[in-house]
Amino acid sequence: MPLHVTCATCHREESWDPRGSGYDRAVVVPGGSRRPAGDAAWTRVRTTLLAQADGRRPVADCPACGQLLFTRDAGPPSVAVRLDTPDGPVSVADGQVLGPTGPLSPEAALSLVDTHFAPRITDGLAGDLGRSVFFVGLLPIVIGWVFAGLFVLSFLAALYQGTPGGDTAGAPLIVR
Numbered sequence: 001m002p003l004h005v006t007c008a009t010c011h012r013e014e015s016w017d018p019r020g021s022g023y024d025r026a027v028v029v030p031g032g033s034r035r036p037a038g039d040a041a042w043t044r045v046r047t048t049l050l051a052q053a054d055g056r057r058p059v060a061d062c063p064a065c066g067q068l069l070f071t072r073d074a075g076p077p078s079v080a081v082r083l084d085t086p087d088g089p090v091s092v093a094d095g096q097v098l099g100p101t102g103p104l105s106p107e108a109a110l111s112l113v114d115t116h117f118a119p120r121i122t123d124g125l126a127g128d129l130g131r132s133v134f135f136v137g138l139l140p141i142v143i144g145w146v147f148a149g150l151f152v153l154s155f156l157a158a159l160y161q162g163t164p165g166g167d168t169a170g171a172p173l174i175v176r
């Protein structure tokens with residue numbers, strides 16, 4: 001019975017057929033079109049923690065995107081992952097989650113790594129969406145400044161036009 005192995009990042013799918021001490025790997029879906037949006041090591045730890053809650057574990061590097069291939073099936077050894085945070089290293093090996101000071105729950109580990117790396121959004125779609133919303137939100141401010149600049153420029157132009165040589169007699173815009 002071949003193992004079903006999938007990448008959590010680029011949706012690559014492989015079928016692993018046990019042979020001797022290893023596996024014959026057949027590509028079912030090549031994947032590779034998606035890349036992790038944030039820090040690669042963070043994505044590895046994050047997807048491992050999330051997959052663990054879902055009964056999956058990492059068993060190899062994904063040849064298409066460099067992230068991890070996961071399976072629910074028994075057989076191949078788990079790949080250990082590790083992320084160095086400013087608080088210290090967080091690692092997952094054989095389902096054991098270790099934080100800077102000792103064992104951590106997956107939830108605590110997730111919140112710790114996200115504290116330091118979350119600004120780089122984990123999901124590509126969410127990242128694109130977040131950036132779009134950010135720039136759309138900036139747009140009115142930019143337009144506001146451009147209009148303010150144009151207003152000041154046209155005011156100054158009118159002012160100088162109306163006061164050749166410092167003569168204020170013909171200045172239409174000066175009201176006292």
Ligand SMILES: [Zn+2]
Nearest residue numbers: 007010062065
């Ligand atoms: Zn992949």
